Amino acid sequence: MFRQLIETKRIEKAPIIEVIKRQPREIILSACLRMAEQAPFYIFTAFIFAYATGTLHMSRDFILTSVLVASCLSFISIPLSGHISDLIGRKKMYLIGAATVGVFGFIYFGLIDTAVPALVFIAIVLSLIPHDMQYGPQAALIAEAFTPRLRYSGSSLGYQLASVIAGGPAPLIATALFAAYRSGYAIAIYIAACAVISLVAAAMMPDYTGQDISMEYDD
Numbered sequence: 001m002f003r004q005l006i007e008t009k010r011i012e013k014a015p016i017i018e019v020i021k022r023q024p025r026e027i028i029l030s031a032c033l034r035m036a037e038q039a040p041f042y043i044f045t046a047f048i049f050a051y052a053t054g055t056l057h058m059s060r061d062f063i064l065t066s067v068l069v070a071s072c073l074s075f076i077s078i079p080l081s082g083h084i085s086d087l088i089g090r091k092k093m094y095l096i097g098a099a100t101v102g103v104f105g106f107i108y109f110g111l112i113d114t115a116v117p118a119l120v121f122i123a124i125v126l127s128l129i130p131h132d133m134q135y136g137p138q139a140a141l142i143a144e145a146f147t148p149r150l151r152y153s154g155s156s157l158g159y160q161l162a163s164v165i166a167g168g169p170a171p172l173i174a175t176a177l178f179a180a181y182r183s184g185y186a187i188a189i190y191i192a193a194c195a196v197i198s199l200v201a202a203a204m205m206p207d208y209t210g211q212d213i214s215m216e217y218d219d
Contacts, residue, residue, distance in 0.1 A: 001148045001213075001214050002148065004214075005148055005149060010149060010216070011149070012149040012150060012153075015149065015150055015152065015153040016153045016157065018149075018150055018153075019146065019150040019153045019154040019157065020157070022147075022150065023145075023146055023147075023150060023154055026145045026146055026154060026158065026205075026206075027154055027157050027158045027161070028158070029145070029158070029201045029204055029205050030142045030145065030154075030155070030157075030158025030159060030161075030162070030201075030205075031158050031159075031161035031162045031165060031166075032162075032197050032198065032200070032201035033094070033138070033141070033142065033158075033162075033198055033201040033202055033205060034134075034138070034158075034159070034162035034166055034167075034198070035162065035165070035166045035194040035195075035197045035198045035201070036097070036098040036101050036102065036134060036191075036194045036195040036197070036198030036199070037097075037098075037101075037131055037134040037135055037138065037162075037166075037198070038162050038163065038166035038167035038170065039166045039167065039169075039170040039173075039190070039191065039194045040101050040105065040127075040130070040131060040170075040191050040194065041128070041131050041167070041170075042167055042168075042170040042171050043170055043171065043174050043187065043191065044067075044070075044108070044124070044127040044128060044131070045067055045070075045071075045128075046171050047170070047171040047174045047175065047187075048063060048067070048112070048124065049063055049064075050171075050175070051112070051174075051178070051184070052112065052120065055178070056112070056113070056115045056120075057115075058115060058117070058120065062117065062120075062121075063120075063124070066120065066121050066124035066125060067124055069121075069124075069125050070124055070125045070126075070127055070128045071128065073125060073128065073129070074128050074131075074132050077128070077129050077132035077133070077136070078132045078135055078136045079136065080132075080136065081093060081097070081132050081133045081134075081135070081136025081137060082136035082137055082140070083136075084136070085136060085137030085140070085141075085209070086209070086210075089207055089209045090137040090140055090141040090144075090207055090208075090209045091141065091202055091203075091205060091207035091209075092207075093133065093134075093136070093137045094133075094134050094137055094138065094141055094198075094202045094205075095199060095202050095203065096133060097130055097131075097132075097133030097134035098134060098195050098198040098199045098202060099195065099199060100129075100130040100133060101130035101131065101133075101134070101191065101194075101195050102191065102192040102194075102195025102196065102199075103192075104126075104127070104130045104191075105187070105188035105189075105190075105191030105192055105195075106185065106188045106192075107123070108123050108126075108127055108188065109184030109185055109187060109188050111123035112124075112184060113184050134198075139155075140209075141202075141205060141207070142155050142158055142159060143155045144206075144208040144209075144213045145205060145206050145208075147215065147216050148213070148214060148216060149216060166194065173190060174187045174190065177190055
């Protein structure tokens with residue numbers, strides 16, 4: 001599709017301005033869509049070091065090993081989630097992932113707070129699977145929501161905006177919640193709230209799984 005746009009000289013002169021004018025809804029939905037993927041990811045891979053070592057007095061090396069094992073598991077679960085989304089639909093797969101992470105936050109901190117190494121290891125290793133269930137279909141779900149000439153710019157704006165509202169602040173919000181309530185369950189509620197936002201956004205996103213995505217906004 002991109003090669004055809006070049007060959008027919010249908011290149012957008014100001015794609016960022018054009019996509020903001022024509023598809024602002026998809027940009028906002030793309031950002032909100034990632035709330036349940038971005039925020040928990042940084043809690044599960046960054047905040048956990050401060051929480052486990054500072055509050056539970058566990059070995060940093062043990063936490064690092066657990067996170068590395070979880071990352072290795074993602075080599076399987078991310079492409080597998082993408083493949084499943086090709087079969088059942090990107091939106092459906094994303095909704096399942098967002099709902100799963102909303103529930104898993106409570107299971108995660110329930111296991112972590114025991115400070116039992118085996119249970120903590122299980123919680124951390126499993127933590128990225130709900131994330132991967134969203135990350136696998138995410139690129140296609142977001143990109144396909146934009147018309148070809150605006151696809152790169154629209155996807156980028158929505159995707160990176162989520163880093164500002166979800167990914168970056170997540171460890172800071174988690175730290176503030178724990179300082180205020182002294183409970184990991186307060187952070188789990190925050191994760192669940194992010195999941196609700198993503199569920200609503202995903203429900204409103206168009207799903208073009210297996211459909212023609214070559215149509216332009218002016219065709």
